Amino acid sequence: MATIQKRGEYQYQVEIRRKGYPRQTRTFESKAQAEAWAREQEHKMDMGQFRDLRPMAQITLSDALGRYMEQVVPTKALGGQRNERNRIRLLKKHPLAQRLMTSLLAADFVAYRDERLREVDSPNTVRLELALLSHLYTTAIKEWSWPLVHAMKDVKRPSPREGRERRLVLDEESRLLDAARHESVRKPLWLEACVRIALATGLRACELLTLQWSQVDLANGVVNLTKAINGSKRSVGLNYEATGLLQQLPRSGERVVRGYWETGKLDCDFKAACIAARIDDLHFHDLRHEAASRFAPHMMPQELAKIMGWKTLQMAMRYYNPSAQEIAEKVRQVEAARAALTPPTSPRPPETEMPVPASGDQLENEHDVQGVPMQPVAGNVIRIAFGGGRRAQRVAA
Numbered sequence: 553m554a555t556i557q558k559r560g561e562y563q564y565q566v567e568i569r570r571k572g573y574p575r576q577t578r579t580f581e582s583k584a585q586a587e588a589w590a591r592e593q594e595h596k597m598d599m600g601q602f603r604d605l606r607p608m609a610q611i612t613l614s615d616a617l618g619r620y621m622e623q624v625v626p627t628k629a630l631g632g633q634r635n636e637r638n639r640i641r642l643l644k645k646h647p648l649a650q651r652l653m654t655s656l657l658a659a660d661f662v663a664y665r666d667e668r669l670r671e672v673d674s675p676n677t678v679r680l681e682l683a684l685l686s687h688l689y690t691t692a693i694k695e696w697s698w699p700l701v702h703a704m705k706d707v708k709r710p711s712p713r714e715g716r717e718r719r720l721v722l723d724e725e726s727r728l729l730d731a732a733r734h735e736s737v738r739k740p741l742w743l744e745a746c747v748r749i750a751l752a753t754g755l756r757a758c759e760l761l762t763l764q765w766s767q768v769d770l771a772n773g774v775v776n777l778t779k780a781i782n783g784s785k786r787s788v789g790l791n792y793e794a795t796g797l798l799q800q801l802p803r804s805g806e807r808v809v810r811g812y813w814e815t816g817k818l819d820c821d822f823k824a825a826c827i828a829a830r831i832d833d834l835h836f837h838d839l840r841h842e843a844a845s846r847f848a849p850h851m852m853p854q855e856l857a858k859i860m861g862w863k864t865l866q867m868a869m870r871y872y873n874p875s876a877q878e879i880a881e882k883v884r885q886v887e888a889a890r891a892a893l894t895p896p897t898s899p900r901p902p903e904t905e906m907p908v909p910a911s912g913d914q915l916e917n918e919h920d921v922q923g924v925p926m927q928p929v930a931g932n933v934i935r936i937a938f939g940g941g942r943r944a945q946r947v948a949a
Contacts, residue, residue, distance in 0.1 A: 554590035556583060566590050570597055611698075613656065614649035619696075620688050632758065634814060639684050653698070658706040661685065665707065675710040682709055718838045719845060719875065724831050725751070731829035732822075742811025743821050745801060747839065752794035754843035754860050757815045757836050763808040770795055777861070786861045845874055849882070 554568045559579065564586040568576040576593060580586040617640050625636045643649055648656075648664055661682070668678045686704035693700055720728070732744040746760055755763070759777060767776045773790040790798070804810060812818045815836075822836045840860075847856055853868050862868060874882075 554594060556586050556590070558583075568593055570594075609652075609654070611653050612650055613653055614644050616653055616688060616692060617644055617649065620691065624687075624691055629758075634758075635680075636684065639681055643681065643685070653692075653700060656703055658703045661704060661707045665710065669710060674713075676712045679709045679712060682707060716835070716838060716841065718834060719842050720834075720838075721875075724829070724834070727829040728825060728831060728834075731825040734825075734828065742809055743818070743825060745797060746809060746812070746818060746836075747822070748797055749794055750836070750839040751843055751846075752791050752797075753788050754840050754847070755788065756840060757818055761807075761809050761812050761815060761818065764806045765803065765808055766806065768798060768808065770798060786858060788859055844868075845878075848874070849878070 553570070554566055557565050557567070559565050562581045563579055564581070564583045565577060565579045566586045566589060568590060578586075578589060580589065621637060621640050625633055625640070628636060646664070648660060651660070665678055665682060668681065669675065672678060682704065686702075686707075689700065689702045689704050692698040693702060729744060729747060732747050733741075746757075749755065749760060750757075753775065755775075763775065763777075767778065769776065770790075773795050775788045775790060776785075777788065778785050798808070801808065802810075812821075819836055826832075826834050844856065844860055847859065848868070851859075853865050856868055857863075857865055860867075
């Protein structure tokens with residue numbers, strides 16, 4: 553039962569005591585606010601929806617993000633841990649991070665979403681930040697047993713843009729490799745190796761930089777990724793070029809690519825090589841699209857998804873970007889294959905000509921049998937067959 557006591561001119565203290573529930577107290581500026589709060593808490597107790605928020609009284613969003621970074625981020629794939637930490641550091645600098653977890657509503661995160669969409673050019677960046685916050689709430693409720701309402705369930709994520717379709721055209725590949733091995737590049741050996749391996753395997757940049765020699769089976773030509781960026785494991789085949797390249801790389805330590813420790817440095821060098829080669833609007837991740845588009849014409853969709861590490865076949869439609877010339881060539885190949893399988897058409901047998909009666913000869917009932925086929929018989933007799941019956945009429949010539 554709730555009791556309300558006036559403690560001062562603008563202080564009304566509510567106290568709720570009910571068997572089976574911890575004692576609840578709170579102070580309001582008006583009696584009406586105190587009564588409304590008491591009714592709300594008692595209704596939740598009656599419906600079995602009451603949550604004791606006292607353990608959350610001093611926990612802010614920044615505190616929750618700090619615990620998430622310590623306990624959850626290390627369990628994720630190595631390639632994605634750095635990006636997760638960067639997102640958490642950015643979120644902790646926002647004024648929203650200083651709010652108490654119990655005071656945050658869906659409207660607060662909607663305002664954050666709209667603000668970030670105006671600041672950044674990529675909707676996918678905002679979508680990933682909201683996904684992190686959503687997983688934070690899920691973890692806090694299910695694993696940390698925090699008495700929270702999942703506010704992120706009511707927040708709509710921004711739609712991602714259409715996937716990039718940038719591919720290497722003309723002599724861009726040779727120009728890129730020439731620029732990558734140029735002595736002006738800080739680490740020409742490793743940049744060229746990363747470009748060539750990415751084109752041959754379709755590995756992501758983070759997967760490439762975290763690759764270890766224990767995962768490389770040169771004898772069988774396979775790279776075994778124990779845990780990719782999406783949390784799944786897969787095996788990627790190596791062509792002869794990639795196998796020879798890996799055999800030539802210097803070995804010192806467990807990491808295959810020792811020239812780069814993070815994708816940021818690789819992206820910077822890759823951008824510099826593109827500028828030197830006069831190549832516009834090309835990202836390192838576009839090499840994965842190029843590899844997928846080269847694999848696709850020679851593989852079944854499920855095989856391509858297995859190699860590239862896609863969990864759904866819809867991703868194959870996003871990453872497989874054939875050029876207009878390749879599409880036209882595929883159509884012509886189908887046409888040529890059908891032509892090779894189609895048997896030659898046999899000539900039609902000549903039709904039997906109807907004998908023409910001599911000049912002046914007329915059929916007595918010509919107007920009755922017009923359009924009815926006439927069958928010639930021996931002698932000067934014409935047999936006229938009527939459809940649907942066996943009756944025949946003979947007319948002497």
